[in-house]
Amino acid sequence: MSQKLYSPILCFILAINCTLLVKAQDKRTQYPSFLSNSYFNVNIGYIDYPFSSAQLEQGNQVESIEVPHTAVRVVLLGHQFNKYLSAQVSYMRPVKYVAYKSINGDKQDHHVWMHFGTLSAKGQLPLGKKLAVYGEAGLGIVTRKGFMINDKPVVKNASYGTVFLGGGLELHANRRWDFLLGTSYLPGSINENQPHTIYYSAGFRYNMRPLSEERVRQAQQEGYTFPHNMIQVGITTNTLGYNINNFTSKTIPIFWGGGIEIEKGVTLRYQRNIYHTGKVFALNVGTSASWFRSKLNKDEFYTLALSPIFQFNVLRTKPADLYVFYSVAGPSYISKLTIDGSKTGRHFTFQDFMGIGLFTGKSRHINAEVNINHYSNGNIFTENAGVKIPLTFTLGYAF
Template identity: 50%
Template sequence: MTKFYLAACLGLSLIFAGSRTFAQDSTRAQFPNMLANSYIGVHAGYIDYPFTNALLAPGYSAEKIVKPFPAVKVILGHEFNKYFSAQISYLRPVLWVEYRNVNGDNGEHAIFMNVFGVTGKGMLPLSKKLTAYAEAGGAIVTRAGFNTNNVQIAGSTNYLTYELGAGLHYKMNKRADLVGSVTYAAGNTNEKQPRTMFYGLGVNYYMRPLSKEAVAKNSSGHYVFPHNVIQIGYSTNAIGYGINYWFSKAPIPVFWDGNIRATHGITLQYQRNSFHGRRFFQIDWGANVSYFQTELNKQDFFTVSLYPAMRFWPLRTKPFDLYFNAAVAGPTYFSEKLLDNRITGEHFTFYDYLGMGFLMGAQRNLNFEFRIAHYSNGNIFYDNPGILIPMCFNLGYAF
């Protein structure tokens, strides 16, 4: 099953790969073939899964089962033509199901659950603006149960099933569709897992090939978008974990922390530009190899990651250019399954980072960057404590 995850997510990374020096050029000012007509969708809606006391071990029952209905589905896909697309999706509730007051314990016990899908999508145009679709494929349903006094009350599971869906696209403009959808993921009687239904409304944004005029405009500026960047970085908790927690616990969180914390580490990284706009935005793909040590048991672990990344350039000055960058869900090989007395899942996980950096020098060859990072399997395995990586200081050479 791990090979299934890896193949699906590596396939997603390839969508973002493929770049065609240092100044702007027409090849990088146009979306590469594997990125053109790819899309991202964010859908919100109603989730329904009929959890009951049948999930609990014999002799246990909850006074109340709370099933919050808001849910979010994130989609990454590629449109091969107007009749067929392929996509991966991640569906989870905003708040977890809770079993309350189990056998009079006055506790609240969360059931963590999500659905990771890989589907093909058939499209039927009904008019210039309206298109119907149906989709089918595989899904991995993950559920993390709970224990009380070292007794398993609700079991955890991770199983492969099928996923079906249907809906309508309304074309708002060339790059964005309003999508209404219904998704069904089959349950599993042996695992005491009910079926999952999701009714959603959201927007799909498409990276359509740019016109010749837009490509010429992107290529006409004098701003630097480095084609390649090589970095070496050192992570340390010498300044604490305050920055990690600030971004993860803000009123509107924009990043993640973790239950396992690294104290220090070394990262070697390479990034290559795939697309850039005229001044502010670029898309890269990257790879890194890293070593870290944990805080509690001083355990060493190693990672190898591939990832798509975005870079935003809000400030261009004569001595330096300032950027913010981020990567999300980069497929990663993780060397350990147990760290600081906690099961981390499998050897497959995801890599995320959030950073700020500078390009300096007359040729903009010198690079300095601050970064925080996080490893998590996104709950595709029921053990997912998350790994917090403290501030990383990176020195790089751009060319």
């Protein structure tokens, strides 16, 4: 295992050095400069892509096609440079997938998965104090996962880059909240036999405007401990099974599972706090290197990841501070593309994890956490066998 960990540990150390070179945040109760005037959106609306029998491979027939139209688009991160120009990254998918019903009379439903990623520039033109019109243009990534019958493709997989266009209206409720109406368009592809996509939506946006000096000062005066840095070592084991993974992905769907189950692993992680409120919330950034071994075929692989970590302190007492945390869509590298016979996609993937932890000791230097983890590419590639990481027990030192 030591040889397999050698390369990722070197990369981990380099990542820590790069992080520590960043200018220290003297006022962590104020948004850091790269997040100030950033935002995120959540939109829900009507999606249309005219799937038909034209997407079937030659020699196949379909009885009917069901195209559900509800879809969600999330701007994962946007940044407003001035009142006229912004840039943003988004992810869009339908709530339910297209269903081809009864192929060649088999009386079964076969689903086509559609996912979209965009990187766009957005221009805003104020129409007054409260209203603005906007337009956006950029790159769209369209991913279609088709299906096979008897090991023969009926609707093929497809993935391609294309132009992304959009526009709409913004209503500015206050400094933090905006409400949106808009439409988006991605052209189809003749080569991939993919129809165009159009999306009509409504939603909201939360803006991270610079906080007032009074609010910054009040948060500083609360006097609660938020460590600047933390180094952790975690041990992953499936000794206690996958019940927590299954419960949080199926019974109460607040996390993800995965078809590839991990037997054991080791993780080394560094975290740095970049923002916190007076008592409850902290935003950390982390970098990690991990080694894992799968349950079925004992396949070994390693991962390297960057992570945004959202921490919520739920109980502060004299002996210890208890918190919960959640990390989503951390860009990652996975060394192996086929694990336990399942294809994970490409080397680029995302890391997600959630758990509980505590700080203890007089100066809150001692840390312990328990978490579950997940790797998948969010279906931005046609192959996406998710990796299910069972309980990981972590000890850390905060400073």
